[in-house]
Amino acid sequence: xxxxxxxxxxxxxxxxxxxxxxxxxxxxxxxxxxxxxxxxxxxxxxxxxxxxxxxxxxxxxxxxxxxxxxxxxxxxxxxxxxxxxxxxxxxxxxxxxxxxxxxxxxxxxxxxxxxxxxxxxxxxxxxxxxxxxxxxxxxxxxxxxxxxxxxxxxxxxxxxxxxxxxxxxxxxxxxxxxxxxxxxxxxxxxxxxxxxxxxxxxxxxxxxxxxxxxxxxxxxxxxxxxxxxxxxxxxxxxxxxxxxxxxxxxxxxxxxxxxxxxxxxxxxxxxxxxxxxxxxxxxxxxxxxxxxxxxxxxxxxxxxxxxxxxxxxxxxxxxxxxxxxxxxxxxxxxxxxxxxxxxxxxxxxxxxxxxxxxxxxxxxxxxxxxxxxxxxxxxxx
Ligand SMILES: Nc1ncnc2c1ncn2[C@@H]1O[C@H](COP(=O)(O)OP(=O)(O)OP(=O)(O)O)[C@@H](O)[C@H]1O
Ligand SMILES: [Mg+2]
Numbered sequence: 001x002x003x004x005x006x007x008x009x010x011x012x013x014x015x016x017x018x019x020x021x022x023x024x025x026x027x028x029x030x031x032x033x034x035x036x037x038x039x040x041x042x043x044x045x046x047x048x049x050x051x052x053x054x055x056x057x058x059x060x061x062x063x064x065x066x067x068x069x070x071x072x073x074x075x076x077x078x079x080x081x082x083x084x085x086x087x088x089x090x091x092x093x094x095x096x097x098x099x100x101x102x103x104x105x106x107x108x109x110x111x112x113x114x115x116x117x118x119x120x121x122x123x124x125x126x127x128x129x130x131x132x133x134x135x136x137x138x139x140x141x142x143x144x145x146x147x148x149x150x151x152x153x154x155x156x157x158x159x160x161x162x163x164x165x166x167x168x169x170x171x172x173x174x175x176x177x178x179x180x181x182x183x184x185x186x187x188x189x190x191x192x193x194x195x196x197x198x199x200x201x202x203x204x205x206x207x208x209x210x211x212x213x214x215x216x217x218x219x220x221x222x223x224x225x226x227x228x229x230x231x232x233x234x235x236x237x238x239x240x241x242x243x244x245x246x247x248x249x250x251x252x253x254x255x256x257x258x259x260x261x262x263x264x265x266x267x268x269x270x271x272x273x274x275x276x277x278x279x280x281x282x283x284x285x286x287x288x289x290x291x292x293x294x295x296x297x298x299x300x301x302x303x304x305x306x307x308x309x310x311x312x313x314x315x316x317x318x319x320x321x322x323x324x325x326x327x328x329x330x331x332x333x334x335x336x337x338x339x340x341x342x343x344x345x346x347x348x349x350x351x352x353x354x355x356x357x358x359x360x361x362x363x364x365x366x367x368x369x370x371x372x373x374x375x376x377x378x379x380x381x
Contacts, residue, residue, distance in 0.1 A: 289314035
């Protein structure tokens, strides 16, 4: 059994009892639900209580003119169809009412057929305008869905590329380790070379572990649902810790390291990630600076931001590459030539961490002159 379409509702607002009851006698047998009101105010009250599809509206009533009700009626529902009932003397007013948004008018006295025709046409008009609205909404929803679908496809493509690169990066050290082991197992390696080969196997294994660790950190930083524990801490604490550790490597390369802590801004942050942040920026500066160069690290507080800077006199980054070094796995040609090893996951991790903490990072650099990374994190309130 299918549902009967809900009954269409009509309100007759007219101060003449004869007109109200006459309309009811014609419209109810035709299947409409009819309510009546003998004044403009009563009509508005009924409309607020019970929505209708169509209003038959007397043009002149003792309390208010029909034309003045059009505004309030359409405010309740812009798609209510209003048909004006008018006497011969007030046709002029009816024309004005049509200009003001009424759909049609009927001149008294009118026949049952004319009334039915006007009402049927009015209802058709209402169905059409409701349908048009529904279509507009559907069009908008379709556009939203299309956009969401494109975004998903983009993400999916990114993930596929990412997985491909990860697999590719993992494959090189793994296959090197495998060939070392096979060579030794088959006895291809003379005894005096064994230690050296084992040493290389260990190095490749560390490389693999480093890559896997970086991937894990990156995925932790990317996973926003799994909020890492944050606390209010002074950004200078992890900096001092990291600086002391990195200094050893800098000394090996005879790189002069300077640390200038002007203020000790407090930030609400994950402590481990603040260590990762400083470690990656400072280790990059040392890694990409030739022997005898300089590295300067600074921390200050300005306008509600903790501002960290890491500056070096290293190989530099070309303007084109400055936009790409925050992409996963990207390493500049100069960096690859200068330092064989590197995953290209350090800066993407840095950027992720900073953005997750509501901050920003930027780089200024000139090839063969040096680079300066500046990041800002909001100071804890
Ligand atoms: N201080 C710097 N000077 C010059 N180039 C830099 C500097 N820091 C980063 N880069 C460039 O950005 C790239 C990405 O840096 P990132 O830290 O992500 O990777 P990486 O240092 O190559 O590898 P890893 O961090 O695993 O050792 C580097 O390969 C290098 O090309
Ligand atoms: Mg790095």
